Amino acid sequence: MDKGKKIKKKRREPTYERKAIEMAREHYETQKQKAIHERRVFRGLQIIPTKAYYDDSLGHKPGENNWVGYGFDVHPYVFFGAGTLLLTFIIVTIMFKEQSAVFFQSVLDGIGNTFGWFYILSANFFVITMILIASSDYGKIRIGGPDALPEFSTFSWYSMLISAGMGIGLMFWSVGEPIFHYMSPSPMFDVPASTPQSAQVALGLTYYHWGIHPWGIYALVGLSLAFFAYNRGLPLTIRSIFYPLLGEKIYGFWGNIIDILSVLATLFGLATSLGLGVKQVATGLTYLFGSPNTVEFAVILIAAITFLAVLSVTAGLDKGVKLLSIGNMYLAGAFMIFLCAVGPTVYILKAFTQNIGFYIQNLPQLSFWVETYYGAEGSNWQNPWTIFYWGWWISWSPFVGMFIARISKGRTVREFILGVMIFPTILSFLWMSSFGGSALWLQIAGKVDIASAVSKDVSTALFVMLENFPLSQITSFIGITLVIVFFVTSSDSGSLVVDHLTSGGKLDSPIPQRIFWAVMEGVCAAALLMGGGLVALQSASIATGLPFTLVLLIMCYSLYKGLQEEDYHARIIEKITPATQTIQIPLGEGDSTTKIAPPATSSQGR
Numbered sequence: 312m313d314k315g316k317k318i319k320k321k322r323r324e325p326t327y328e329r330k331a332i333e334m335a336r337e338h339y340e341t342q343k344q345k346a347i348h349e350r351r352v353f354r355g356l357q358i359i360p361t362k363a364y365y366d367d368s369l370g371h372k373p374g375e376n377n378w379v380g381y382g383f384d385v386h387p388y389v390f391f392g393a394g395t396l397l398l399t400f401i402i403v404t405i406m407f408k409e410q411s412a413v414f415f416q417s418v419l420d421g422i423g424n425t426f427g428w429f430y431i432l433s434a435n436f437f438v439i440t441m442i443l444i445a446s447s448d449y450g451k452i453r454i455g456g457p458d459a460l461p462e463f464s465t466f467s468w469y470s471m472l473i474s475a476g477m478g479i480g481l482m483f484w485s486v487g488e489p490i491f492h493y494m495s496p497s498p499m500f501d502v503p504a505s506t507p508q509s510a511q512v513a514l515g516l517t518y519y520h521w522g523i524h525p526w527g528i529y530a531l532v533g534l535s536l537a538f539f540a541y542n543r544g545l546p547l548t549i550r551s552i553f554y555p556l557l558g559e560k561i562y563g564f565w566g567n568i569i570d571i572l573s574v575l576a577t578l579f580g581l582a583t584s585l586g587l588g589v590k591q592v593a594t595g596l597t598y599l600f601g602s603p604n605t606v607e608f609a610v611i612l613i614a615a616i617t618f619l620a621v622l623s624v625t626a627g628l629d630k631g632v633k634l635l636s637i638g639n640m641y642l643a644g645a646f647m648i649f650l651c652a653v654g655p656t657v658y659i660l661k662a663f664t665q666n667i668g669f670y671i672q673n674l675p676q677l678s679f680w681v682e683t684y685y686g687a688e689g690s691n692w693q694n695p696w697t698i699f700y701w702g703w704w705i706s707w708s709p710f711v712g713m714f715i716a717r718i719s720k721g722r723t724v725r726e727f728i729l730g731v732m733i734f735p736t737i738l739s740f741l742w743m744s745s746f747g748g749s750a751l752w753l754q755i756a757g758k759v760d761i762a763s764a765v766s767k768d769v770s771t772a773l774f775v776m777l778e779n780f781p782l783s784q785i786t787s788f789i790g791i792t793l794v795i796v797f798f799v800t801s802s803d804s805g806s807l808v809v810d811h812l813t814s815g816g817k818l819d820s821p822i823p824q825r826i827f828w829a830v831m832e833g834v835c836a837a838a839l840l841m842g843g844g845l846v847a848l849q850s851a852s853i854a855t856g857l858p859f860t861l862v863l864l865i866m867c868y869s870l871y872k873g874l875q876e877e878d879y880h881a882r883i884i885e886k887i888t889p890a891t892q893t894i895q896i897p898l899g900e901g902d903s904t905t906k907i908a909p910p911a912t913s914s915q916g917r
Contacts, residue, residue, distance in 0.1 A: 389571055390814075419849055422853050423695075434701050434704075441531055449875075450728070455541040492514075497692055511665065515673060517743050526732045532549075542877060553866070572862060588798040590770040610837045613836055619799050621830070623635060623803040646789050753779055805832060806826075
């Protein structure tokens with residue numbers, strides 16, 4: 312009996328190997344935190360490229376052919392090419408405002424009617440590609456090499472993802488979009504407008520537009536940039552992603568074209584977000600202080616907030632974007648929790664739960680629905696919604712992708728894809744359910760006619776809703792503050808990304824150069840507002856997103872080739888590595904370690 316108890320007790324005790332593994336894990340976590348706290352401080356989105364198994368740079372250095380002078384250090388073809396096209400667009404838009412408005416509307420309709428199916432198919436392809444890579448053996452590859460450690464904590468990582476990815480859009484559309492769909496649901500569902508059925512469809516469609524599709528696009532660009540920069544030693548620019556296909560040609564004509572397209576897509580994607588944000592800030596100030604809600608006042612606001620973005624640009628990533636992003640996350644979280652507490656709490660939670668099921672159930676059909684059998688009625692619905700969103704996400708992707716790449720060193724490919732696609736999606740759903748659900752609850756109960764306010768000016772939707780809950784003046788002011796900070800973080804990190812693209816991947820570029828691009832983003836947003844308002848913002852996104860969609864499709868294959876080569880070399884090195892392995896276990900607070908080497912197993916006699 313005693314012998315049996317001893318055997319049982321012995322089995323419960325951790326084995327020596329398990330103890331060693333636990334201690335090794337603790338050591339890994341210690342080293343990870345050390346890497347986070349002792350990492351080099353960067354002023355911007357620059358990196359020092361590293362490599363895992365081999366170096367593709369072949370002696371090329373970022374910015375080796377740059378033009379330097381007057382406080383600038385730029386790649387001449389990309390900087391002057393993109394700058395000339397952008398300035399031409401701004402000048403023509405401002406000079407011909409009325410003609411520009413008509414032109415933007417025709418662009419929105421023309422691209423949507425002709426290439427809408429292409430946007431829909433491409434967005435699905437990007438999401439499927441990311442899911443397949445995450446579930447494959449390539450998911451084990453670590454960004455930065457096998458020994459790389461994360462530079463930012465998980466919370467900081469997620470905070471910067473949300474702030475850079477969708478901040479202004481979540482604020483602008485969280486009330487307006489569900490109410491729009493409630494009044495005019497998609498023809499796909501064939502439900503009457505302004506009914507309980509259309510309320511569910513409204514949040515389901517909002518989930519679709521803010522779900523895994525945009526984050527799948529961001530994950531593709533971010534992973535591609537991070538892999539080729541950190542694992543292959545190439546500059547952190549879009550052209551580097553195409554090295555497996557173009558080789559040394561990425562430093563020539565085709566590389567320049569790719570980066571120019573990336574710059575234009577990024578600038579117009581940013582201008583769309585900044586324009587929406589300023590419209591909402593202007594409306595909020597009108598509600599609170601009676602300020603004029605005019606285009607001219609919006610332009611003044613753009614100038615003022617851009618000045619704040621310039622101050623953040625000069626502070627760099629750690630002191631600027633990171634601190635603002637984390638602070639904004641806390642404020643936004645408190646804002647959402649407050650609304651859930653004082654609003655229809657149970658209704659919000661029920662809507663969140665039910666619409667997740669609705670989203671999952673209808674996602675396959677929604678993802679491939681292109682209005683083929685609805686004629687003009689269908690076209691009028693999808694173009695300003697799904698097609699606009701897909702174009703917006705694609706044009707926004709170089710900025711968000713490069714930003715995500717910069718902050719994601721040390722993550723595995725699987726951790727990267729799942730982290731980028733799942734957590735922000737769930738948080739977006741919860742946010743939309745809180746604000747959009749509260750608005751629908753008020754509308755259905757007949758407490759306030761938010762629908763009329765949305766029809767008149769969608770930027771008023773948030774403030775009309777907040778008026779019906781306690782402390783409306785304070786919450787409205789918080790909403791304005793959130794939009795402003797989201798504006799600053801987007802402009803800040805966006806200008807750093809554009810600056811990075813136009814400096815040939817230079818590790819550190821002059822501050823005047825960063826200021827130049829921050830100002831250009833504000834000027835571009837102002838020009839679009841003056842030349843056509845919301846329609847101009849929407850058409851600019853889908854117009855620049857169209858050619859960049861082709862770039863992303865080719866990017867999928869290039870990334871696959873790169874991961875395939877990385878996995879092949881990893882397997883070769885694993886095969887030639889001796890069977891004897893060394894486990895380092897820390898003995899104390901110092902650096903002293905003991906090495907335990909299990910005896911190599913002999914192959915003789917097998």
